[in-house]
Amino acid sequence: MRKKIIAGNWKMNKTPSEAKALVAEIKEKVAGATCDVVVCPTAICIPGVVEELKGSNVAVGAQNVHFKESGAYTGELAGNMLKEAGVTYVIIGHSERRQYFGETDETVNLRTKAALEAGLLPIVCVGESLTEREQGITDDTVRRQTKIAFLGISAEDAKKIVIAYEPVWAIGTGKTATAEQADEVCGIIRETIAGLYGKETAEAIRIQYGGSMNAKNAAELLAKPNIDGGLIGGASLKAEDFSVIVEAAK
Numbered sequence: 452m453r454k455k456i457i458a459g460n461w462k463m464n465k466t467p468s469e470a471k472a473l474v475a476e477i478k479e480k481v482a483g484a485t486c487d488v489v490v491c492p493t494a495i496c497i498p499g500v501v502e503e504l505k506g507s508n509v510a511v512g513a514q515n516v517h518f519k520e521s522g523a524y525t526g527e528l529a530g531n532m533l534k535e536a537g538v539t540y541v542i543i544g545h546s547e548r549r550q551y552f553g554e555t556d557e558t559v560n561l562r563t564k565a566a567l568e569a570g571l572l573p574i575v576c577v578g579e580s581l582t583e584r585e586q587g588i589t590d591d592t593v594r595r596q597t598k599i600a601f602l603g604i605s606a607e608d609a610k611k612i613v614i615a616y617e618p619v620w621a622i623g624t625g626k627t628a629t630a631e632q633a634d635e636v637c638g639i640i641r642e643t644i645a646g647l648y649g650k651e652t653a654e655a656i657r658i659q660y661g662g663s664m665n666a667k668n669a670a671e672l673l674a675k676p677n678i679d680g681g682l683i684g685g686a687s688l689k690a691e692d693f694s695v696i697v698e699a700a701k
């Protein structure tokens with residue numbers, strides 16, 4: 452049985468003091484959680500959030516990591532820096548990074564390998580655009596993204612990776628994939644992993660759904676056999692809503 456994982460992707464929201472206040476509320480509300488709980492604030496909020504969460508069951512994730520250990524990469528952060536700051540997980544290849552910051556399947560692969568190298572647990576995002584869904588190439592898209600993200604990664608390391616299936620058309624739009632649609636694509640991703648590594652790895656790996664998941668629809672999505680958690684945007688910025696989703700991930 453895979454342990455469910457609920458992660459909040461705060462995107463570019465909350466100042467350092469606001470972030471501390473939010474996690475102070477969240478940690479109280481999710482203290483009894485039976486799933487893994489992660490919050491992913493902006494990089495500048497990480498130290499304060501890590502401090503506030505000391506001794507709690509909530510882990511901290513970053514929203515990106517560079518693929519080199521150091522060097523002339525202005526504005527970037529390396530895995531060992533995040534690790535030393537107390538980060539456990541890192542989101543890689545979010546569709547907003549692919550869309551606005553030139554992230555490609557290849558850089559997603561490089562970042563995933565760098566994260567593992569630094570001892571971080573990657574949350575690798577895949578998902579089709581509206582055009583791709585309408586053209587009937589959702590399967591091809593997530594298969595390609597998954598296969599390239601995992602290039603050169605051992606089966607042992609692959610099991611540490613969380614995959615987030617986030618259909619681009621469902622992000623921040625209020626349009627959720629139906630539980631059936633989400634489960635179907637998560638199943639295709641699992642099948643892809645089975646093709647790469649075999650059934651045992653495919654059964655071990657956790658696949659989240661993300662895209663307008665909220666306190667109302669979480670239970671139905673999380674009840675599906677291939678959905679092992681959620682990557683939550685908007686609803687993760689409200690302690691109450693986030694804790695209801697965590698509660699639904701029993």
Ligand SMILES: O=C(CO)COP(=O)(O)O
Nearest residue numbers: 460622623662663684685
């Ligand atoms: O992109 C997402 C999480 O990474 C989903 O965002 P929303 O939950 O706001 O749709």
